Amino acid sequence: MAKKYERKQAPVIAGAAKSVTLIDVARVAGVAPMTVSRALNRPELVRSDTQRKVIEAVRATGYVPNMLAGGLASSKSHLVAILLPTIANSIFSDTVQALMDGLTTSGYQTLLGLTGYSTSREEALVEAILGRRPDGIVLAGTSHTDATIERLTKAKIPVVEIWDLTDNPIDMVIGFSHEKVGVAVARHLIRKGYQRFGIVSVDDPRGLRRCESLKNELAKHGIVDTSFEVLPAPATLQGGREGLTRILASSSPEIVVCSSDTLAQGVLAEAASRGLNVPRDVAVMGFGDLNTAAHVCPALSTVRVDGATIGKNAAEALLTRFAAESGYEGERLNVRIDTGFTIVDRESA
Amino acid sequence: MAKKYERKQAPVIAGAAKSVTLIDVARVAGVAPMTVSRALNRPELVRSDTQRKVIEAVRATGYVPNMLAGGLASSKSHLVAILLPTIANSIFSDTVQALMDGLTTSGYQTLLGLTGYSTSREEALVEAILGRRPDGIVLAGTSHTDATIERLTKAKIPVVEIWDLTDNPIDMVIGFSHEKVGVAVARHLIRKGYQRFGIVSVDDPRGLRRCESLKNELAKHGIVDTSFEVLPAPATLQGGREGLTRILASSSPEIVVCSSDTLAQGVLAEAASRGLNVPRDVAVMGFGDLNTAAHVCPALSTVRVDGATIGKNAAEALLTRFAAESGYEGERLNVRIDTGFTIVDRESA
DNA sequence: CTGTTAGCGCATTCAG
């Protein structure tokens, strides 16, 4: 009697070779399809000689497991989605690299979505992405539409919000307080004796919060005439040049603080082309990562954020959750990591 | 008699609410599941009042289509994979942005893979990714292992190799010749009167090819004592500083050519900290995109590559192929686009 | 225009 799991009919059209499936491998190996599945996914449950036969058959047939089918059957997609505003000039690149390193090592793949700093685009992306049944999702920021939050909550998958903190996370949060950055920068610079400030920010929610917090803290110290220029996102060098130009049109600050390093470098370029000496004529402060800032211009100060740590922690948090939900149930995690930040001065760089 | 497509049994366990499916929507809308599927995917085949009922039921139930199931049934995943060496300091960011813009608009999602400049890692990623049955795949570069090429060929999906050219593409190619970049830079700089060159490159295949081509062309013009320093990938500012340090230890070039803008900026930083005037004491030339180079330092020249055009063309090529394979069969495309490059001088910036 | 039937390729669940 024919084995039950044989294909109902062999391919008829010669050219249209159906792709090879578990069943084909099973036939070649002389075992049941289920055994092939186990040999591939849980080798410890299979005798080693059976294992060898299967591996051999896989190679012989050129079999590539269909993860759509596997995911459908097992409700595990081995997919993690990452939503970022943009990857241009990205302060997120270290984070993404570290996150993907961690996930790839454990057999997860990464779906990327770019929101362009728009929560409505984020909403649309989240809806589309959830259709792919990812096992987890990572979002930049903690500000989302109600619909996004609701869908994410109902999806019942691990969610990590990164690069910010909040008291009402959807699930897990790994980041730092942008308000604290503003306050810390204000106090730091006041302590160093600065009195006249300029601020250049792009229209990005977190950048604006840093800069507004800075401005507020300055006001608390009696510094109220701070010029504040906002440029359209994303940050570009051209934006920085434009920002300084506008600032200088109406004031003459001792220091210009920027919402990102990219912007700060644009300010440096504009200063150079105006023959201004940095930091003697005007000092410049950025935000982001040492690699893109202090090294380029020893005259530049910056706020250093450890993006790689954020990514690494996010990967670990997700993987732990995945393991927990697979039955190695430990106690429910409640991940909230404040990664902090460091102010890097030109003297200390 | 009960409709055939009703679920065999309603959920028993109250808490473990099964996610809502097509069948649930169909029941609420009072139509067959197939009609819901059509209303969602091919609305033009459905009467508008039926359509309305379905939409209403979708909203009422909070239905999110399961693309794993849809993909399995239709052999269309609406997924495109992109493989890049890294996203750090990435000259690819414009390309990725443009590519994703084009694909997202047409309902495709993007799987990202990072190869770290390793063809063997690329091979492993390709195998894993093909399991997801992507509708298309984009690879940075034209250099791959034999196994990668074989798998990709057998997968019978559109493949786009970008940021390089070759006479033996797997399928489609969109990029430019790195050898020509080297030659063009050499001729350009010789014409401007430079005689003593230094070269700093990271250990990235395309960067090295540009620099080796430059060195060869210089040799053809009788310039043979060119110092050439290679640093580990990826490009960093620190690498650029180190590169200039090594160059100056053994020579005193009039100009230092770098394999990327990031490296060039590192060279600028090192020059500054040595009190060297750029370009008077030493000129610097980079490679990449205007936004990261000439704007920062008017003293820097660079080779400008239009990454966004590469991404846009790649998206269009893929989408056209997808349409063709769905039956709107036009003539078979044979995409090979030389996007070229431009040398941007400090005078012209 | 709408409904029915029959899988897509795999893993879960239970038998042996």
Place this chain on the structure above:
DNA sequence: CTGAATGCGCTAACAG
């Protein structure tokens, strides 16, 4: 340790 039956959620291909 291995095998058989069943269905994940959806859509192609036909019927009406």
